[in-house]
Amino acid sequence: MRRLLLLLLIEIVHGSCPAGFELVRNGQCRGLHSTITRLYNEPEREAVSRCKEINGKPVIIHDDVDQMYWRSVLNGSNYDTRDALETNNEVHWQSWSNGNWDNGTDTTYNGLLLGLVCTEDSDYRDIVWQWSDGSPIDYTPPGFEDSIGNYLCGDSYSWYLRPNGFWEDNFKRPPIDVYCTTQLEQPVNDGCEYDPEDGVCYRIGASANSWQDAQAICRNMGADLVSIHSKEENSFVRRMAVAYGAVNGVFLGGTISGKGKEFGWIDGSAWDYDNFYPGFPIDGLGECLTMDTLSAAGQWVNVNCSSSFPVACAKKDTVPTCTSGPWTEGQIIYSPGYPYDASVSCNYVLTVEAGKRLEVHVKLLEANTCCDRLILTDNYIGGNTIANLTGEISDLTFYSESNIMRVTWQPNGGVNVRGMMITFNAFETIVLPTLHP
Numbered sequence: 001m002r003r004l005l006l007l008l009l010i011e012i013v014h015g016s017c018p019a020g021f022e023l024v025r026n027g028q029c030r031g032l033h034s035t036i037t038r039l040y041n042e043p044e045r046e047a048v049s050r051c052k053e054i055n056g057k058p059v060i061i062h063d064d065v066d067q068m069y070w071r072s073v074l075n076g077s078n079y080d081t082r083d084a085l086e087t088n089n090e091v092h093w094q095s096w097s098n099g100n101w102d103n104g105t106d107t108t109y110n111g112l113l114l115g116l117v118c119t120e121d122s123d124y125r126d127i128v129w130q131w132s133d134g135s136p137i138d139y140t141p142p143g144f145e146d147s148i149g150n151y152l153c154g155d156s157y158s159w160y161l162r163p164n165g166f167w168e169d170n171f172k173r174p175p176i177d178v179y180c181t182t183q184l185e186q187p188v189n190d191g192c193e194y195d196p197e198d199g200v201c202y203r204i205g206a207s208a209n210s211w212q213d214a215q216a217i218c219r220n221m222g223a224d225l226v227s228i229h230s231k232e233e234n235s236f237v238r239r240m241a242v243a244y245g246a247v248n249g250v251f252l253g254g255t256i257s258g259k260g261k262e263f264g265w266i267d268g269s270a271w272d273y274d275n276f277y278p279g280f281p282i283d284g285l286g287e288c289l290t291m292d293t294l295s296a297a298g299q300w301v302n303v304n305c306s307s308s309f310p311v312a313c314a315k316k317d318t319v320p321t322c323t324s325g326p327w328t329e330g331q332i333i334y335s336p337g338y339p340y341d342a343s344v345s346c347n348y349v350l351t352v353e354a355g356k357r358l359e360v361h362v363k364l365l366e367a368n369t370c371c372d373r374l375i376l377t378d379n380y381i382g383g384n385t386i387a388n389l390t391g392e393i394s395d396l397t398f399y400s401e402s403n404i405m406r407v408t409w410q411p412n413g414g415v416n417v418r419g420m421m422i423t424f425n426a427f428e429t430i431v432l433p434t435l436h437p
């Protein structure tokens with residue numbers, strides 16, 4: 001069995017979209033960051049630095065999909081109404097002159113500031129328009145025959161996307177909205193080092209506060225606390241732990257199985273090997289398993305589950321598969337491959353006792369708004385749609401009409417997002433008396 005091993009010593013901090021931003025495609029978050037309210041010679045430069053505050057980039061357009069997206073922002077209800085008309089309209093502005101704020105009203109022209117900046121070309125011979133992130137200008141809107149590179153860079157002109165889809169370099173007085181794109185932090189390979197020979201992935205960080213926390217950290221990565229099945233595997237885990245500074249022990253995936261005093265592995269694999277110190281496990285010492293990484297042989301001791309140790313996780317290196325359940329109330333259900341790979345679709349039929357209804361709690365959804373959906377329907381087949389969800393959601397509850405709900409994770413790419421995490425419970429239906437006229 002080939003597995004990915006993760007020695008996890010820090011908690012994984014996963015990025016999320018800035019407040020008010022929409023998770024659009026490819027794990028990109030887009031939204032209005034701030035508004036430029038005073039006059040700058042190069043507002044695009046100001047936009048670049050403002051987007052940088054949130055690790056983002058200004059509006060950069062590389063294809064029709066980007067173009068349509070930003071056009072719809074300009075056109076849509078979330079665009080500030082003072083500028084929502086395609087016609088030139090009146091705005092109030094402020095500018096700094098002679099040591100004073102000068103206030104005025106002006107007609108300005110409506111458009112979305114693009115992230116095109118004046119930069120030296122590759123020969124350092126010319127100052128030309130370029131995307132602020134250095135990416136090539138490989139797209140211009142339909143009907144735009146010219147090359148952006150042919151336009152002179154002036155210090156008061158900037159590029160704007162017009163509601164009709166045209167790009168125009170023009171002068172616009174503040175206020176100018178600064179829209180940005182940020183990228184979700186990737187869980188995949190994040191801080192992981194892969195051993196090219198066996199595809200093993202390692203990671204370093206701080207201790208978990210309990211064995212249960214340790215397992216939760218692993219689960220959060222789509223892994224389990226490591227189980228050990230051979231001397232080689234044991235020395236491998238020990239070597240990695242030591243290499244990453246976990247010299248005073250690590251949590252392993254072993255715990256008292258619940259069937260008497262026997263230990264078992266949390267990942268469900270067979271208990272076919274052990275490396276306890278002679279005399280261990282000692283009754284009453286604790287119900288969780290650690291490896292003493294200080295000992296060259298990496299021997300095991302049982303400890304109190306509330307102890308604090310670094311974590312060693314292992315992840316099976318396979319394409320995620322959709323599992324068919326059965327699912328039990330209160331259980332946390334993850335989309336296949338969570339949180340690394342959200343590309344595999346899956347159907348979950350959740351049932352509770354007849355006569356009761358379901359309460360489904362979406363603990364987390366991270367889906368590209370362009371493409372991926374989480375659909376909740378009543379009943380097994382043919383029922384009403386209860387919810388049709390996408391984007392970034394946390395802690396939302398939905399109710400069924402019957403005692404069956406079908407939850408469908410429907411990714412279309414599922415690129416650079418985590419997928420979903422839900423749980424469900426039954427709740428009593430209030431039966432209203434039937435009224436007979």
Ligand SMILES: *[C@@H]1O[C@H](CO)[C@@H](O)[C@H](O)[C@H]1NC(C)=O
Nearest residue numbers: 068071072073075076163165
């Ligand atoms: C802009 O909005 C109008 C009216 O709501 C709609 O007819 C038009 O299709 C929209 N255009 C784009 C590019 O979204």
Ligand SMILES: *[C@@H]1O[C@H](CO)[C@@H](O)[C@H](O)[C@H]1NC(C)=O
Nearest residue numbers: 093094095100101102103104
């Ligand atoms: C412009 O408005 C600001 C406050 O918004 C005020 O402090 C300033 O005095 C005004 N300037 C002029 C020239 O009226």
Ligand SMILES: *[C@@H]1O[C@H](CO)[C@@H](O)[C@H](O)[C@H]1NC(C)=O
Nearest residue numbers: 284285286287304305306307
């Ligand atoms: C484990 O530690 C906790 C707190 O330190 C303590 O309350 C508990 O009784 C201990 N359990 C065992 C089995 O020793």
Ligand SMILES: *[C@@H]1O[C@H](CO)[C@@H](O)[C@H](O)[C@H]1NC(C)=O
Nearest residue numbers: 373375376377385387388389
């Ligand atoms: C969910 O919403 C999307 C976008 O509005 C739509 O294309 C899709 O057909 C909907 N699916 C269902 C099952 O309602």
